[in-house]
Amino acid sequence: MRSLIDIKDLSLEEIDELIETANDIIENPEKYSQKCKGKKLATLFFEPSTRTRLSFEAAMYELGGNVLGFSEANSSSASKGESVADTSRVVSCYADIIAMRHPKEGAPLVASQNASIPVINAGDGGHNHPTQTLADLLTIKREKGRLDNFCIGFCGDLKFGRTVHSLISALSGYKNIKIILISPNELVIPDYIKEEILIKNNIEFVETRSLEEAMPELDVLYMTRVQGERFFNEADYIRLRDSYILDLHKLENAKKDLAILHPLPRVNEISVAVDDDKRACYFKQVLNGKFIRMALIMKLLEVK
Amino acid sequence: MLVNPIKDGIVLDHIKAGNAMEIYHALGLDELDCQVAIIKNCDSAKMGKKDILKINEHIDINLDVLGYLDPGITVNFIKDSKIYDRKHLELPMEIKDVIKCKNPRCITSTEQELSHIFKLSNREKGVYRCIYCEASAK
Ligand SMILES: [Zn+2]
Numbered sequence: 001m002r003s004l005i006d007i008k009d010l011s012l013e014e015i016d017e018l019i020e021t022a023n024d025i026i027e028n029p030e031k032y033s034q035k036c037k038g039k040k041l042a043t044l045f046f047e048p049s050t051r052t053r054l055s056f057e058a059a060m061y062e063l064g065g066n067v068l069g070f071s072e073a074n075s076s077s078a079s080k081g082e083s084v085a086d087t088s089r090v091v092s093c094y095a096d097i098i099a100m101r102h103p104k105e106g107a108p109l110v111a112s113q114n115a116s117i118p119v120i121n122a123g124d125g126g127h128n129h130p131t132q133t134l135a136d137l138l139t140i141k142r143e144k145g146r147l148d149n150f151c152i153g154f155c156g157d158l159k160f161g162r163t164v165h166s167l168i169s170a171l172s173g174y175k176n177i178k179i180i181l182i183s184p185n186e187l188v189i190p191d192y193i194k195e196e197i198l199i200k201n202n203i204e205f206v207e208t209r210s211l212e213e214a215m216p217e218l219d220v221l222y223m224t225r226v227q228g229e230r231f232f233n234e235a236d237y238i239r240l241r242d243s244y245i246l247d248l249h250k251l252e253n254a255k256k257d258l259a260i261l262h263p264l265p266r267v268n269e270i271s272v273a274v275d276d277d278k279r280a281c282y283f284k285q286v287l288n289g290k291f292i293r294m295a296l297i298m299k300l301l302e303v304k
Numbered sequence: 305m306l307v308n309p310i311k312d313g314i315v316l317d318h319i320k321a322g323n324a325m326e327i328y329h330a331l332g333l334d335e336l337d338c339q340v341a342i343i344k345n346c347d348s349a350k351m352g353k354k355d356i357l358k359i360n361e362h363i364d365i366n367l368d369v370l371g372y373l374d375p376g377i378t379v380n381f382i383k384d385s386k387i388y389d390r391k392h393l394e395l396p397m398e399i400k401d402v403i404k405c406k407n408p409r410c411i412t413s414t415e416q417e418l419s420h421i422f423k424l425s426n427r428e429k430g431v432y433r434c435i436y437c438e439a440s441a442k
Binding site for chain 1 (some may be wrong): 434436
């Protein structure tokens with residue numbers, strides 16, 4: 001029995017296999033419509049995240065399965081003080097697989113150590129969110145046709161952005177990736193990501209303050225939200241939030257086949273005018289998220 | 305200064321000078337009633353100065369705790385006044401309930417019954433990370 005807690009739990013071969021399955025689901029959805037008939041997914045959301053929960057639930061329904069669960073902690077036994085370990089043991093009696101969202105980092109790992117069914121980490125605090133990373137990888141693969149030999153720029157909050165850390169970690173296994181890290185001084189990538197992933201794996205990377213300067217070189221641009229709750233000072237937040245906005249003007253120097261990704265939700269870091277540009281891939285990324293979750297649920301349930 | 309050699313017991317040698325008391329407490333030697341000699345600031349050809357702990361009894365020592373605190377220590381096991389076993393320590397791959405995770409967002413901060421487990425993530429720099437939240441121990 002396997003769980004997915006951290007993107008590093010998957011080998012490159014397994015990621016390729018998931019992407020292949022997801023692509024096949026996109027081509028032949030009817031082939032998969034009954035694959036999980038009679039199976040139940042428990043969505044245990046100790047903090048609300050409607051977008052992620054709906055993606056998991058839609059994925060399970062499209063596989064012909066059923067869904068049960070809760071969408072916030074006060075409607076669950078956690079509000080009565082039950083431990084994550086006990087909750088996951090109990091839910092193991094009712095469901096076949098768990099998708100868990102929790103505000104505390106490491107909670108899904110604790111769940112996987114105690115559940116008798118597979119656990120998928122659907123986001124634990126500011127720590128991991130491996131299915132978002134899988135959605136990102138599937139989107140890059142579909143848009144660029146490859147997961148090696150490309151230049152990707154990460155723009156915005158690189159200090160706290162867990163999706164950025166996790167995607168960098170996943171990309172570290174592929175050949176010839178160049179990474180351009182674009183952020184204000186206040187939100188640069190943490191040293192440990194540089195030391196333990198980029199330098200350790202000999203990945204070419206550059207740090208810059210300017211999105212415009214980096215633009216011409218990029219094959220993929222990964223935009224992130226600069227989150228208000230990360231700042232103590234409202235003025236700092238507004239100044240930083242507005243310094244990295246992607247608009248059509250900044251895109252003038254971009255490659256014709258650039259793929260623009262964003263884990264969503266966005267605030268204003270991508271101007272809505274960009275949505276109609278064919279390089280905007282962030283809504284496709286949402287859809288890809290559902291397909292890769294379908295592939296993942298099948299893999300963990302060992303459904304062929 | 306003279307400390308008699310011990311006949312049966314354990315000698316912790318090459319302790320970084322000044323660390324002897326920390327190790328004395330970490331191993332719980334203050335709670336045992338066996339004889340312990342704490343020798344501070346001895347001259348050492350290898351280290352300049354070093355500390356030594358001599359424990360006049362065969363007690364169970366958690367070598368992971370010891371390796372985490374000071375990987376340079378040599379542990380000599382002595383029987384009938386002879387060294388019958390010697391261990392050179394290194395940083396352990398995993399330590400359990402030796403240090404606590406200080407990350408307030410970590411699940412261990414709210415669920416008291418969980419063990420605090422850290423894994424070695426960078427041997428050269430001696431960096432340990434919490435297995436739950438990956439926060440580093442230092
Ligand atoms: Zn922790």
